[in-house]
Amino acid sequence: MTQRRLRNVAVAIVAVPMLAYPLLAVAGGAPRFPSRDDCVHLPSGEEAEQLEVVYGRLGDPIAAENLLAEITGTGFVGAELQLDDCGRWKVSYDSIESREQGEALAEQVRAAGFAARVEAVR
Amino acid sequence: MTARALAGLLVLNAGYLVVGSSLLWAVRGYGSWREWARYAGLAYLLGIAGLGIVWTLMLVVGVPMRALAFLAGAVLLTVLCAIVGRARGRSRPGPSAPLVLTTLSLVSAVGIAAVGVFFEALFRAGRLHGLYAFDAWSFWVPKAKAIYAEGELDVDFLVQVAHPSYPPVVPLLDVAAFHAMGGVDVVTLHVQYWFYAVGFVAAIAGMLLGRIPGWILWPFVVLVLVAPRMSESLLVPQADFLLQFLVVAAVVAAVFWLREEAGWPLPVLVVLLGAAVLTKREGLLLAAVVFAALAVASADRLRTAWPKLAVAGLAVAAIAMPWRLWYRDHGLTGESPPGFLPPLDRVEESLRLSLDVLLDPALWSLLTVLGIAAVVLSAIWGDRRLALFVGTLLVLLVLGGAWVSAAFTDLPISADEAVNPIVRYTGGIALLAGVVCPILLAGIWAGSRRGTEAVP
Numbered sequence: 001m002t003q004r005r006l007r008n009v010a011v012a013i014v015a016v017p018m019l020a021y022p023l024l025a026v027a028g029g030a031p032r033f034p035s036r037d038d039c040v041h042l043p044s045g046e047e048a049e050q051l052e053v054v055y056g057r058l059g060d061p062i063a064a065e066n067l068l069a070e071i072t073g074t075g076f077v078g079a080e081l082q083l084d085d086c087g088r089w090k091v092s093y094d095s096i097e098s099r100e101q102g103e104a105l106a107e108q109v110r111a112a113g114f115a116a117r118v119e120a121v122r
Numbered sequence: 123m124t125a126r127a128l129a130g131l132l133v134l135n136a137g138y139l140v141v142g143s144s145l146l147w148a149v150r151g152y153g154s155w156r157e158w159a160r161y162a163g164l165a166y167l168l169g170i171a172g173l174g175i176v177w178t179l180m181l182v183v184g185v186p187m188r189a190l191a192f193l194a195g196a197v198l199l200t201v202l203c204a205i206v207g208r209a210r211g212r213s214r215p216g217p218s219a220p221l222v223l224t225t226l227s228l229v230s231a232v233g234i235a236a237v238g239v240f241f242e243a244l245f246r247a248g249r250l251h252g253l254y255a256f257d258a259w260s261f262w263v264p265k266a267k268a269i270y271a272e273g274e275l276d277v278d279f280l281v282q283v284a285h286p287s288y289p290p291v292v293p294l295l296d297v298a299a300f301h302a303m304g305g306v307d308v309v310t311l312h313v314q315y316w317f318y319a320v321g322f323v324a325a326i327a328g329m330l331l332g333r334i335p336g337w338i339l340w341p342f343v344v345l346v347l348v349a350p351r352m353s354e355s356l357l358v359p360q361a362d363f364l365l366q367f368l369v370v371a372a373v374v375a376a377v378f379w380l381r382e383e384a385g386w387p388l389p390v391l392v393v394l395l396g397a398a399v400l401t402k403r404e405g406l407l408l409a410a411v412v413f414a415a416l417a418v419a420s421a422d423r424l425r426t427a428w429p430k431l432a433v434a435g436l437a438v439a440a441i442a443m444p445w446r447l448w449y450r451d452h453g454l455t456g457e458s459p460p461g462f463l464p465p466l467d468r469v470e471e472s473l474r475l476s477l478d479v480l481l482d483p484a485l486w487s488l489l490t491v492l493g494i495a496a497v498v499l500s501a502i503w504g505d506r507r508l509a510l511f512v513g514t515l516l517v518l519l520v521l522g523g524a525w526v527s528a529a530f531t532d533l534p535i536s537a538d539e540a541v542n543p544i545v546r547y548t549g550g551i552a553l554l555a556g557v558v559c560p561i562l563l564a565g566i567w568a569g570s571r572r573g574t575e576a577v578p
Contacts (some may be wrong), residue, residue: 006223013231018238025246033125034250036305059305061271083267087305 039086041120043099050121051102052094055079055114064089067114074112076105094121127303127310128249134302135166135317137196142169144200145393148207150386156218160331163324167371168390170318170364171397172199174291175441177298178400181290182448186273189301226337233340237327240347241320248357251312255358256540259308261285262360266296267306277452287449287457289400292361312357315364319356322367323347326557329374334564345492346556351485351549361402366550368398369408370557373515376416377561380511392434396441403457404547407526409438411518419511464528471535472528476520479537479548486552493555496562504566512558519551 001009025031040057043049055071058064061081068081068091076093084090096102102118109116142165143158152158158165176195177187185191253259261283268279269290280286299314300306323343330339346352356363372394379387395412398405413435420427446457464472480490497516501509527535527544534541 001225003223006225006227007221010223010228010231013228014235014238017235018242021239021242025242031249035124083306087300087303087307 036086036088039084039088041122043118043120045099050094051096051099051118052092052121053096053102053106053109053116054119055091055093055109055116057084057088057090059088061089064091067091071109071114074114076109076112076114092119124307124310127305127307128313130302130304131299131310131313131317134298135314135321138169138173138321139166140169141173141196141200141203142166142171144203144207145169145172146390147212148203148210149389150384151207151210151212152215154218155215156221158215160328163321163326163328164371164390166321167325167367168393170295170321171368171393173298174295174397174400175393177294178290178445181269181275181294182444184274187269187294187297188273191273192298192301226335230331230336230340233336233343236340236344237323237347240344240353241316241323244319244353244356245313245316248312248316250309251357253308253311253359255360257284258359261288262292263296263308263311265290265293266300269293270297270300270306277454280452280454285456287454288361288403289405289445291397291401292359292364295364296359308359311359315357315359318364318367322371325367325371326374329371329378330560334560335567338564338567339560342556342560345487345489346553349485349487349489349552349556351545351552355549362546362549365398365401365405365408366553368394368401369405369412369550370554372398373412373554374557374561376412377508377511377558380416380419380507388430388434392437392441395438399438399442400445404526404543406442407522408519408550409442411515411522413438414518415511415515418514419507459526459529460531461529464525465531468528468531468535469524473521473524475527475535475537475542475544476524476548479523479544480520480551482537485545485548486555489552489556489559490548492559493552496555496559500562500565504562504569508562508565512562515554516551519554523547523551 036057040054043051055076056064056067058067064081068079071079071091078095079091079093082090082092093105096105096118099118106116106118139162143162145168146152146161146165150161152161173196176199177192180191180195181187253263264283265275265280269275272279275290275293277286295314296311299311303310327339327343372391375387375391375394378384379391391412395405395409399409413431416431417428420431449457479485483491493512493516497509497513500506501513523544526547527533527542533543536542537545539545
């Protein structure tokens with residue numbers, strides 16, 4: 001076999017399976033790339049659902065601590081800082097008994113100049 | 123998890139390659155760009171190792187480990203290597219000679235394809251892998267989260283997690299990955315461990331290709347990757363595999379040094395073992411075993427080899443020291459057993475456990491058995507110095523594993539991974555056996571063809 005033919009055969013041996021495998025893998029549909037919003041669950045309305053009011057999700061822990069301090073300093077006590085499953089620090093208040101209570105709190109917090117939204121805990 | 127996180131990891135690992143390439147250029151230089159490509163895997167591991175050492179020192183001296191500090195450490199090391207390389211007269215890589223293939227080169231092509239498809243499949247498994255491994259979520263990743271959040275290792279936090287005195291290379295590398303990904307993405311973090319595995323295989327293949335025939339090398343590379351314990355645990359975000367990659371790559375460098383190839387393997391070995399002793403406490407034991415085996419195998423060159431080994435050993439000890447001083451200074455303990463000599467009643471049982479785990483085909487398929495057979499065959503027909511080195515290494519490693527089980531009296535003598543680290547420890551021996559097998563067998567093959575003493 002000539003050098004050129006050998007090289008072509010070698011390239012084919014390496015390239016064909018390495019291209020075929022991912023092509024076969026995506027044949028059933030493009031790969032899913034979850035986003036960080038996948039960790040945000042809006043309430044579904046089910047009765048047994050556990051709810052919380054989320055004041056913000058931040059990538060920087062120091063900024064999240066500052067937000068928690070500001071919210072608490074404004075009078076909205078009881079909020080906590082937690083790392084969510086998507087790698088962001090979540091400032092939230094989870095002692096919510098009902099959706100109505102949560103929406104009322106979120107409205108008060110928004111009126112004080114912060115962001116707030118009722119979310120489901122999963 | 124996100125495409126942005128994957129892109130960030132790609133950039134980070136390209137950075138490791140750049141830093142490691144400058145380090146390898148400083149200690150050995152590159153004759154051509156093909157040679158650079160061949161040693162790219164080793165350069166990548168050296169980048170990880172070099173930065174692991176530098177970042178650990180920065181953490182210990184109190185530099186706030188934010189994103190900028192990680193970048194500064196990388197730039198500092200690269201510039202330092204560039205200056206040393208210049209001072210040593212290293213030149214830019216020249217043009218490559220034409221690649222000459224033979225029919226047997228097609229075996230290498232099949233091996234590269236098999237390994238490539240394996241890593242493609244592993245990537246799919248790792249991309250959306252949850253953080254399930256106990257040690258990973260209970261202390262390795264929490265330590266990384268703590269450094270990411272605070273920029274330092276807070277002792278009040280450390281005392282609340284297991285093994286507070288474990289060295290910090292893995293958490294620091296995880297933090298670098300978090301910064302690259304743009305957040306604490308413990309799912310995509312598994313892809314970082316995929317990069318380590320790819321880098322290790324590229325390092326071993328690159329170092330050995332051209333020295334041993336591809337038809338001997340590639341079957342063993344595939345055998346290592348598909349060994350049950352390897353394929354199921356390569357992506358676990360813990361220190362075990364990274365430690366083993368560093369030590370096994372150091373052993374291959376040691377083989378080159380034993381063959382008196384050139385001066386470069388010893389500095390490479392120091393950097394790799396230096397990072398190993400900062401990766402896990404077993405790193406100290408493994409580094410000591412490698413140096414002891416090297417001393418035994420070079421006993422006939424006492425005057426020339428031993429002083430160099432002593433300097434290299436002292437360099438590794440010096441790298442290990444700052445972290446140990448830091449944690450002792452902060453009142454942390456736990457890295458040493460209650461006593462150096464284990465209770466006699468535990469010795470026999472521990473040794474039996476070590477051997478049982480070593481020879482368990484359900485964990486390592488045939489790797490360890492083939493490794494032992496290769497040492498015996500090489501001692502008879504191959505390179506005896508190499509056989510002595512590898513044989514001593516394997517014996518000391520098995521004894522070391524038995525010592526760990528026996529000396530840490532709080533460990534039950536059991537192969538249950540939840541209570542005793544012997545399986546994870548022996549993984550390094552199996553990996554080593556899979557890598558040294560082709561070297562030893564190629565020595566026998568070359569010897570049989572030339573009728574003279576073999577070279578690896």
